Amino acid sequence: MTILVDALRRALGDTHVITAAEEMSTYCSDWRGRYRGDALCVARPVNTEEVAAVVRLCADAGVPVVPQGGNTGLCGGATPCGGEVVVSLGRLRRVRHLDIDNNTLTVEAGCTLAEVQQTALAANRLFPLSLAAEGSATIGGNLSTNAGGVQVLRYGNARDLTLGIEVVLPDGRIWNGLRGLRKDNTGYDLKHLFIGAEGTLGLITAAVVKLFPLPRETVTAWATVSDPAAAVALLGRFRAALGERVTAFEIIGRSALDLVLRHIPGSRDPLAANAQWQVLIELSDTLDGDLRSDAENVLAEAIAAGAVDSSVVAASETQAKALWALRENISEAQRIEGISIKHDVALPVSRIAEFIVRAEAKLRERFADVRIVCFGHIGDGNLHYNLSKVAGTENADFIANAPQVNRLVHDLVHGMEGSISAEHGLGQLKREENRRYKDPVEIELMRTVKSALDPRGLMNPGKVL
Numbered sequence: 497m498t499i500l501v502d503a504l505r506r507a508l509g510d511t512h513v514i515t516a517a518e519e520m521s522t523y524c525s526d527w528r529g530r531y532r533g534d535a536l537c538v539a540r541p542v543n544t545e546e547v548a549a550v551v552r553l554c555a556d557a558g559v560p561v562v563p564q565g566g567n568t569g570l571c572g573g574a575t576p577c578g579g580e581v582v583v584s585l586g587r588l589r590r591v592r593h594l595d596i597d598n599n600t601l602t603v604e605a606g607c608t609l610a611e612v613q614q615t616a617l618a619a620n621r622l623f624p625l626s627l628a629a630e631g632s633a634t635i636g637g638n639l640s641t642n643a644g645g646v647q648v649l650r651y652g653n654a655r656d657l658t659l660g661i662e663v664v665l666p667d668g669r670i671w672n673g674l675r676g677l678r679k680d681n682t683g684y685d686l687k688h689l690f691i692g693a694e695g696t697l698g699l700i701t702a703a704v705v706k707l708f709p710l711p712r713e714t715v716t717a718w719a720t721v722s723d724p725a726a727a728v729a730l731l732g733r734f735r736a737a738l739g740e741r742v743t744a745f746e747i748i749g750r751s752a753l754d755l756v757l758r759h760i761p762g763s764r765d766p767l768a769a770n771a772q773w774q775v776l777i778e779l780s781d782t783l784d785g786d787l788r789s790d791a792e793n794v795l796a797e798a799i800a801a802g803a804v805d806s807s808v809v810a811a812s813e814t815q816a817k818a819l820w821a822l823r824e825n826i827s828e829a830q831r832i833e834g835i836s837i838k839h840d841v842a843l844p845v846s847r848i849a850e851f852i853v854r855a856e857a858k859l860r861e862r863f864a865d866v867r868i869v870c871f872g873h874i875g876d877g878n879l880h881y882n883l884s885k886v887a888g889t890e891n892a893d894f895i896a897n898a899p900q901v902n903r904l905v906h907d908l909v910h911g912m913e914g915s916i917s918a919e920h921g922l923g924q925l926k927r928e929e930n931r932r933y934k935d936p937v938e939i940e941l942m943r944t945v946k947s948a949l950d951p952r953g954l955m956n957p958g959k960v961l
Contacts, residue, residue, distance in 0.1 A: 500557040501537050504581070507549045512587075514538040523564060523582045524575065527629075528831065531572035531924055535562070535582045542587045544604075544662060544670060544701040551699065552668030554581050560954040563695035565637030566608060568629040570838065571923030573641065573694045577958040585636050588701060591615050592674075599707040600659060600676040605636025605700050612705065621707035624651040628824040636700045642692035644919035646744040646778075646823075649875035651708070653919065654691065660704040661687045666697075666950040676704045689945060694921050695956040697949045711780035713787045714743075716816035719795060719807035720771035725849035726803055727775050727874055733803070734777065737794050741787065744778040745875035746823050747848075752871040755829040756822050763822060767806050775874070776823050826871055826880075834891060836869065836884035837898050841909045842918035845877045851912055852879075858904055859883065863894065878918035881905065902929060922960045930960075 505513045514520050515537045525532040541547045554561050562582045564574040576582055588606035603612055609630035616623040627645035644653040660675040673687055690698055721727045727747050734742050750772045757763050781787050791809055798804040810816035843851050859866050867886050872879040885891040906916045910933045922930050946961055
């Protein structure tokens with residue numbers, strides 16, 4: 497493979513082809529530290545033409561490639577399995593075009609989500625995709641996993657926010673689908689094959705994303721409720737009263753909040769109520785009004801009806817950020833606490849409460865002292881449902897039961913017409929699980945698409961299928 501590495505160096509320059517094991521280490525393991533693989537080298541192209549050159553050279557040599565953005569994925573989708581060329585897209589950082597009248601922004605795949613948000617903000621626009629890792633997660637990775645985040649309730653996920661993409665195909669050809677059109681009825685909408693495909697069909701190098709008017713007012717509130725059913729009912733109250741002004745609606749279980757309070761400096765319980773369930777609500781409006789009073793009225797009515805135990809509405813941006821920090825630091829707090837068995841599941845909103853009750857009963861029947869860390873985007877039906885033992889000395893033995901735990905949780909999700917992967921993708925983690933639950937016809941169709949676009953199986957092998 498020395499011939500391939502030399503060819504890559506001629507194409508990119510010596511400094512942008514990494515072969516030293518120590519330098520490659522950060523590219524060869526995932527953020528959680530669960531997956532680690534060996535790579536032939538790491539290639540760092542600077543533009544689409546260089547990405548295409550890398551892919552052509554690898555195709556000619558019969559060497560598979562693994563695309564990688566910010567490497568913040570949670571399912572091992574950007575981690576090599578062994579012997580591949582990791583194609584890091586972090587140098588593709590250009591903002592190619594801002595079209596204010598069309599409310600679109602064309603950016604390259606290596607731009608971080610935060611950079612895309614800031615570019616939109618500088619133009620008095622909003623790019624609403626938002627998640628905890630936005631400072632390091634890249635837009636290419638967001639599209640490859642069809643990221644969701646906290647504002648899906650109002651704006652949709654990454655797929656909904658994308659009008660066009662540019663892709664390097666498995667043979668090194670470039671497909672330029674960077675069209676900023678909201679109506680284009682000229683055949684198959686090919687971009688959707690690549691969004692959510694985790695790099696198994698091609699490498700997304702740029703995208704045209706939608707922009708929105710900036711909210712004139714944003715209100716953030718925190719409330720405690722008796723149980724998940726009450727949280728779902730409160731969501732219904734807010735949507736009935738305020739409609740699309742409900743931007744985000746998150747549920748946070750006590751165990752999740754306790755981990756943040758324990759491990760993240762400066763954190764505090766907003767209500768000091770030691771409640772078992774709390775919700776974080778964000779409202780926004782592009783029109784002038786009194787959204788804060790509207791929120792307070794809905795909460796007051798809910799408290800009077802016994803649907804909410806207590807609540808607080810942020811009085812400043814600083815307070816709002818403090819409330820959001822409690823939600824956004826849950827994953828980091830879990831990482832500090834130690835390894836857990838993680839689930840990223842989607843269910844109809846109407847069945848969220850039923851799932852939480854039934855899953856806990858089934859788990860405690862088998863594992864009496866399991867710690868359940870449950871939180872997520874209840875507004876769009878996406879729960880993060882993570883399990884461990886409180887005592888570190890017992891946790892290793894519990895983690896060894898991951899296949900049985902996954903089967904219990906995923907069987908229940910599947911039986912309730914849900915999905916075992918809501919926004920994190922499949923990667924290596926859920927590849928085999930997906931085969932168990934996916935309709936065989938769907939699996940066959942997916943394999944047909946894979947064979948048509950990547951007949952040699954060189955694009956991110958060992959992931960998704």
